[in-house]
Amino acid sequence: MNIPAIPPEKLPALLAAMPKAELHMHVEGSLEPEMIFALAARNGVALPYPDVEALRRAYAFTDLQSFLDIYYAGASVLLKEQDFYDMAQAYLARAAADNVVRAEIFFDPQTHTARGVPTATVIRGLARACADAQARHGISAALILCFLRHLSEQEAFEALEDALPLREHFIGVGLDSSEVGHPPEKFARVFARCRELGFHIVAHAGEEGPPAYIWQALDVLKAERIDHGVQAVHDAALMRRLAAERVPLTVCPLSNQKLCVFPDLAQHNLKALLDAGLCATVNSDDPAYFGGYVNENFRAVFAATGMTAAHAWQLAANGFEASFADAGARRAWRERLDEVFERAADSQAK
Numbered sequence: 001m002n003i004p005a006i007p008p009e010k011l012p013a014l015l016a017a018m019p020k021a022e023l024h025m026h027v028e029g030s031l032e033p034e035m036i037f038a039l040a041a042r043n044g045v046a047l048p049y050p051d052v053e054a055l056r057r058a059y060a061f062t063d064l065q066s067f068l069d070i071y072y073a074g075a076s077v078l079l080k081e082q083d084f085y086d087m088a089q090a091y092l093a094r095a096a097a098d099n100v101v102r103a104e105i106f107f108d109p110q111t112h113t114a115r116g117v118p119t120a121t122v123i124r125g126l127a128r129a130c131a132d133a134q135a136r137h138g139i140s141a142a143l144i145l146c147f148l149r150h151l152s153e154q155e156a157f158e159a160l161e162d163a164l165p166l167r168e169h170f171i172g173v174g175l176d177s178s179e180v181g182h183p184p185e186k187f188a189r190v191f192a193r194c195r196e197l198g199f200h201i202v203a204h205a206g207e208e209g210p211p212a213y214i215w216q217a218l219d220v221l222k223a224e225r226i227d228h229g230v231q232a233v234h235d236a237a238l239m240r241r242l243a244a245e246r247v248p249l250t251v252c253p254l255s256n257q258k259l260c261v262f263p264d265l266a267q268h269n270l271k272a273l274l275d276a277g278l279c280a281t282v283n284s285d286d287p288a289y290f291g292g293y294v295n296e297n298f299r300a301v302f303a304a305t306g307m308t309a310a311h312a313w314q315l316a317a318n319g320f321e322a323s324f325a326d327a328g329a330r331r332a333w334r335e336r337l338d339e340v341f342e343r344a345a346d347s348q349a350k
């Protein structure tokens with residue numbers, strides 16, 4: 001569509017109001033410090049921090065691993081089905097308030113089975129929250145099971161086996177945790193099995209790792225989307241392929257800032273990815289840890305990089321293009337997006 005010029009001071013309201021898909025959010029990364037302490041008390045779990053403020057002060061990350069160490073410690077309070085329900089329910093209410101109409105939510109079953117929590121407990125709690133959110137907020141939500149790449153392929157196969165009795169509750173599989181030293185090809189066979197089973201395939205690649213990991217995610221795992229992918233800019237042939245095939249990148253600006261992937265948000269390459277014709281999207285990754293949900297990611301990256309209303313429309317449209325929802329739903333969300341921009345244009349003309 002023809003995107004109207006919107007004065008910069010009116011852009012934040014438009015960014016907030018536009019309907020959007022969130023395709024890269026780890027539900028364990030939506031655990032706010034207050035909920036960590038509430039669940040710790042409810043479940044009798046001891047935390048190595050005296051209070052919420054002390055925990056928040058520990059959120060000073062220098063790279064991905066420094067974050068993951070605290071993220072896995074935070075998840076240690078999750079024991080019961082109701083805990084997983086409450087966590088996902090809180091995220092989905094926040095997402096709906098940000099005008100997210102579709103959420104594809106990552107979860108890490110191995111983080112929980114390692115503590116003796118059955119996979120079925122995890123999935124039942126999350127799936128019930130997704131179903132209730134559709135009824136309560138009109139938000140469409142689906143789950144994607146992620147394998148932890150710092151563990152072995154054999155352990156990933158075991159996680160898959162554990163989850164298969166509940167396979168109707170998740171639509172795809174992904175790959176997360178410590179990237180460097182754990183290339184996608186390490187998981188070639190388990191992803192081949194997941195493809196045979198009919199799951200959608202995504203993978204984190206090119207967050208801190210090299211462009212070679214993005215090639216492997218595409219060619220070995222057959223990933224349909226790349227999570228992060230921002231290191232692609234260092235490989236011109238890869239950029240051409242991603243643009244030509246419209247492979248979505250689920251970019252997470254505040255995450256990249258907090259984990260020092262870019263020295264400063266002003267240096268973020270989201271605008272360059274869009275201007276090169278890639279299907280980039282904006283997402284919150286681990287919003288409780290990185291300082292904001294999806295609308296705050298949009299607000300901050302636009303303020304830092306000077307993107308325009310045309311970029312905003314493109315990012316939201318890319319989210320619907322990249323979603324695994326059915327074509328009818330994606331078309332309806334795109335129409336709602338266009339209406340929001342048409343209304344903004346009309347009020348500009350007055």
Ligand code: HPA
Nearest residue numbers: 026176177178204285286
């Ligand atoms: N990268 C890798 N693993 C993760 C992330 C991330 O950004 N968030 C939660 N697990």
Ligand code: ZN
Nearest residue numbers: 176204227285
């Ligand atoms: Zn992530």
